[in-house]
Amino acid sequence: xxxxxxxxxxxxxxxxxxxxxxxxxxxxxxxxxxxxxxxxxxxxxxxxxxxxxxxxxxxxxxxxxxxxxxxxxxxxxxxxxxxxxxxxxxxxxxxxxxxxxxxxxxxxxxxxxxxxxxxxxxxxxxxxxxxxxxxxxxxxxxxxxxxxxxxxxxxxxxxxxxxxxxxxxxxxxxxxxxxxxxxxxxxxxxxxxxxxxxxxxxxxxxxxxxxxxxxxxxxxxxxxxxxxxxxxxxxxxxxxxxxxxxxxxxxxxxxxxxxxxxxxxxxxxxxxxxxxxxxxxxxxxxxxxxxxxxxxxxxxxxxxxxxxxxxxxxxxxxxxxxxxxxxxxxxxxxxxxxxxxxxxxxxxxxxxxxxxxxxxxxxxxxxxxx
Numbered sequence: 001x002x003x004x005x006x007x008x009x010x011x012x013x014x015x016x017x018x019x020x021x022x023x024x025x026x027x028x029x030x031x032x033x034x035x036x037x038x039x040x041x042x043x044x045x046x047x048x049x050x051x052x053x054x055x056x057x058x059x060x061x062x063x064x065x066x067x068x069x070x071x072x073x074x075x076x077x078x079x080x081x082x083x084x085x086x087x088x089x090x091x092x093x094x095x096x097x098x099x100x101x102x103x104x105x106x107x108x109x110x111x112x113x114x115x116x117x118x119x120x121x122x123x124x125x126x127x128x129x130x131x132x133x134x135x136x137x138x139x140x141x142x143x144x145x146x147x148x149x150x151x152x153x154x155x156x157x158x159x160x161x162x163x164x165x166x167x168x169x170x171x172x173x174x175x176x177x178x179x180x181x182x183x184x185x186x187x188x189x190x191x192x193x194x195x196x197x198x199x200x201x202x203x204x205x206x207x208x209x210x211x212x213x214x215x216x217x218x219x220x221x222x223x224x225x226x227x228x229x230x231x232x233x234x235x236x237x238x239x240x241x242x243x244x245x246x247x248x249x250x251x252x253x254x255x256x257x258x259x260x261x262x263x264x265x266x267x268x269x270x271x272x273x274x275x276x277x278x279x280x281x282x283x284x285x286x287x288x289x290x291x292x293x294x295x296x297x298x299x300x301x302x303x304x305x306x307x308x309x310x311x312x313x314x315x316x317x318x319x320x321x322x323x324x325x326x327x328x329x330x331x332x333x334x335x336x337x338x339x340x341x342x343x344x345x346x347x348x349x350x351x352x353x354x355x356x357x358x359x360x361x362x363x364x365x366x367x368x369x370x
Contacts, residue, residue: 040077131335138176224254280298286360295346
């Protein structure tokens with residue numbers, strides 16, 4: 001009995017020592033929530049995926065982020081930025097819905113001592129932007145245009161042009177790149193512009209001014225909206241003669257609008273076939289490519305873009321300056337940047353680029369039986 005009591009006392013003492021030591025052990029330092037991220041909307045898969053990727057990119061760092069969505073509303077975007085400033089952020093990563101309206105948000109952050117990183121879309125008409133994280137948007141357009149050129153034969157191929165939003169500077173850069181490639185083939189008769197009198201009037205001019213591009217985009221804008229794209233495509237086809245149907249070529253600015261436009265063209269009995277572009281490699285569009293309903297997408301590995309944005313933010317937080325290889329003029333300032341590369345994905349290489357790289361899983365898609 002005495003031996004049992006002695007053993008019990010020893011055990012109790014050991015437990016007390018362990019408890020004391022555990023209490024004295026240093027606790028893991030709480031992450032500093034000093035990065036604010038504002039994304040344009042939850043209505044597009046791209047931005048939902050970005051939210052997850054930003055959080056994943058911060059897991060092994062000393063920092064965390066507050067992520068907010070503006071739902072396509074510049075006023076809400078500014079309110080989000082003001083909320084983040086009030087929370088004490090030191091770096092703002094902002095993907096603007098309206099590139100001009102976002103200048104006020106950038107300036108509010110700058111005035112509060114916050115570093116401003118323009119993410120994916122360049123904020124215009126302000127000197128309050130410190131850094132721009134982007135893909136090579138002009139090259140995106142070039143690759144879209146080149147894909148159409150590479151798949152065209154003969155003369156007088158109907159070419160339908162669509163663009164993003166006038167409020168988004170990327171829309172201008174995408175169209176600029178596509179026009180550089182398409183214009184010589186419009187001028188030599190390979191393509192006939194089917195849905196833009198403004199573009200037709202400029203078909204002999206390879207280098208367009210911003211105002212000229214704006215005039216064209218004003219006629220062919222989808223405003224990055226699926227329903228707007230569908231309605232515009234329907235209107236274009238309703239007014240097009242049969243000579244502008246048959247085998248057609250379609251410059252669609254991104255994957256979401258490409259799917260809407262593709263479905264609309266596929267439903268027209270006078271459309272024999274179509275080649276249509278896209279960008280972003282969204283899962284639904286990858287499935288469309290596998291199924292033969294969308295021709296291509298320009299893959300922008302958002303993992304790289306997110307990593308670049310977080311690395312730039314941490315560099316600022318630790319007193320440094322992010323690496324820059326070029327600048328983009330936003331109307332007031334040459335904003336330093338290091339644009340990331342892009343890749344064309346179509347049915348021939350979808351597995352290699354998107355599955356083998358680990359970007360998506362094979363089980364994410366339905367594949368044809370062989």
